[in-house]
Amino acid sequence: MEKSYDHLFKILFIGDSGVGKLDLLMLLLGEDFNDNLMTRIGIDFKVKTVDIDEKKIKLQIWDTAGQERFKNVTTSYFKGAHGVVLVYDVTDKKSFENIYTWMTEIENKAPENIHIILVGNKCDMEDARQVSPEEGQELADKYNINFVETSTKDFSSFEDTFFHMVKEIKAIIENTYHAASSNPSISLSNPKGTKAAKTTKSCC
Structure with a gap:
């Protein structure tokens, strides 16, 4: 059967449980935000197809509860x-400190040069904030990755950054295939992207 899309990208949502990964994912899928969502248990993925530059991009977006017991299966995960959305809660310092552990998992088990966005979620809750935007940016600079703060009440900054990442992945993939078509010695088996230029946006 003929494929109904031009590219298929696998995007991972990673971070501690309770930081709002599922809420952000649902908003990307166009589903209503629900303050009463229960924490997910297990690993699952959802699919969204988008049009970018006259190409149909099928996004396979994977979500995990972020609980310690699931780190044993992250190699297959x-x-x-192609991309990672690494989320912490700006009102939960521990979830920010655990970004170092998640980055170690990514560096050890993800494809080389995978695209990464560091996301500080719940930035609308200023009275409860424990992590400043400057701390988030400093950590992103340390790993040379994108950074954005957002909230599920107003997530336009995250949405823009997310789809910028998708466009960057698309450009890398297409450039790799174009180069390979001109040079048969280049392998097409698993073209990899590079980290996008750092982007900083405020949420509120």
Whole structure:
């Protein structure tokens, strides 16, 4: 059967449980935000197809509860991934400190040069904030990755950054295939992207 899309990208949502990964994912899928969503248990993925530059991009978006017991299965979870959305809660310092652990998982188990966005979620809750935007940016600079703060009440900054990442992945993939078509010695088996230029946006 003829494919109904031009590219298939695997995107991972990673971070501690309770930081709002599922809420952000649902908003990307166009589903209503629900303050009463229960924390997910297990690993699952959802599919969204978008049009970018006259190409149909099928996004396979994977979500995990972020609980410690699931780190034993992250090798298969990371396999073939093109991008990572790494989320912490700006009102929960521990979830920010655990970004270092998640980055170690990514560096050890994800494809080389995978695209990464560091997301500080719940930035609308200023009275409860424990992590400043400057701390988030400093950490993103340390790893040379994108950074954005957002909230599920107003997530336009995150949405823009997310789809910028998708466009960057698309450009890398298409450039790799174009180069390979001109040079048969270049392998097409698993073209990999590079980290996008750092982007900083405020949410509120």
